Amino acid sequence: MTTVEGAIPGERRAGAGRVPAKQPLATRIAARTGGGVLRIFLVLVALFWLMPSVGLLLSSLRSPQQIGESGWWQVFSQPAQITWDNYSQLLGNEKVMGSLLTTAAITVPATVLVVVIGSLAGYAFAWMDFPGRDGWFMAVVGLLVVPVQVALIPVAKLFGAVGLFETTAGVILFHTAFGLPFAVFLLRNFFAEIPRELLEAARLDGAGELRVFTRVVMPLGGPAIASLGIFQFLWVWNDMLIALIFADSGNPPVTVALQQEVRQFGNNIDVLAPGAFVSMVVPLIVFFAFQRQFVSGVMAGAVK
Numbered sequence: 001m002t003t004v005e006g007a008i009p010g011e012r013r014a015g016a017g018r019v020p021a022k023q024p025l026a027t028r029i030a031a032r033t034g035g036g037v038l039r040i041f042l043v044l045v046a047l048f049w050l051m052p053s054v055g056l057l058l059s060s061l062r063s064p065q066q067i068g069e070s071g072w073w074q075v076f077s078q079p080a081q082i083t084w085d086n087y088s089q090l091l092g093n094e095k096v097m098g099s100l101l102t103t104a105a106i107t108v109p110a111t112v113l114v115v116v117i118g119s120l121a122g123y124a125f126a127w128m129d130f131p132g133r134d135g136w137f138m139a140v141v142g143l144l145v146v147p148v149q150v151a152l153i154p155v156a157k158l159f160g161a162v163g164l165f166e167t168t169a170g171v172i173l174f175h176t177a178f179g180l181p182f183a184v185f186l187l188r189n190f191f192a193e194i195p196r197e198l199l200e201a202a203r204l205d206g207a208g209e210l211r212v213f214t215r216v217v218m219p220l221g222g223p224a225i226a227s228l229g230i231f232q233f234l235w236v237w238n239d240m241l242i243a244l245i246f247a248d249s250g251n252p253p254v255t256v257a258l259q260q261e262v263r264q265f266g267n268n269i270d271v272l273a274p275g276a277f278v279s280m281v282v283p284l285i286v287f288f289a290f291q292r293q294f295v296s297g298v299m300a301g302a303v304k
Helices: 024-032 034-060 064-067 085-091 094-127 133-145 149-160 168-193 198-203 209-220 222-239 239-248 254-264 269-289 293-304
Strands: none
Touching: 024 209, 034 094, 034 269, 064 269, 085 094, 094 168, 094 209, 094 222, 094 254, 094 269, 133 168, 133 269, 149 168, 149 239, 168 222, 168 239, 198 209, 209 222, 239 254, 254 269
16 A cells, blocks of 8 residues: 655545544544534523523513412413513502613713723723832722622711712712722723734824824723623612612612512512513613623633
8 A cells, every 4th residue: 555755644634534543532522523512502501591581571471370370481381371461560660660760870870980980090000101000000909809898888978978878979989989990900901902003103193192092092992891881781780789778768779679679569579570570681682782892802801
């Protein structure tokens, strides 16, 4: 039998379309199974992850009596159970509907402030020279380990002294203050990986620091900024501890409003189920709307 000149011993010809003989077992299994099994597994994981959301949606479309008698999966065998009466009850509940507006009034400013201030501070720590820069940045990093519970009593006393206790502005300031350390840490590390030549070229063209930040850094840092915005939005929207302590008890956010419904009306499931689904679906919409930017930011951070 003749051999091909220059062929590597132990390896079959590439033209034969076969896997090399001496490959790891895991590689050979992956090559033979292809991506089909992996795709099926990922679909099953996604369905399992979405199951609580689907169950809550279907529960919100059933009557309170049906919810108490059987599980939500009975809808598939008895589609006549579906009704929109629960959402009519929800729309008629002024407290819960008002709490959704209060939550939005807290979440949007707290997210915007953290993104804007964190972006400016991250750029300053990454590309501007000023006295004590490294020391200040280490102090910011140190704030990441400070638990929220430690600051509850001191901040409550401070807000009570300045008239911010049980106000929407106080809740916004609290979320902004505790969201900034992570924002500065994340964006500073991302901005520091931008090639220095791009910034120097912009400065040579006469651009000042603000113009460099808005025209060069912000577009390049879009994925990281979007990821930060999603994280901050989810944290603030789903928060209950800070809202329970600092928010106005007469006009609370939706998490506190739903908790009060449970406390006052234990069997008020016709309002709780649709209210919980509406409060949950808003973060899901935000996440899926910006998932491309979120994945880009995560992957960029992993590569860097």
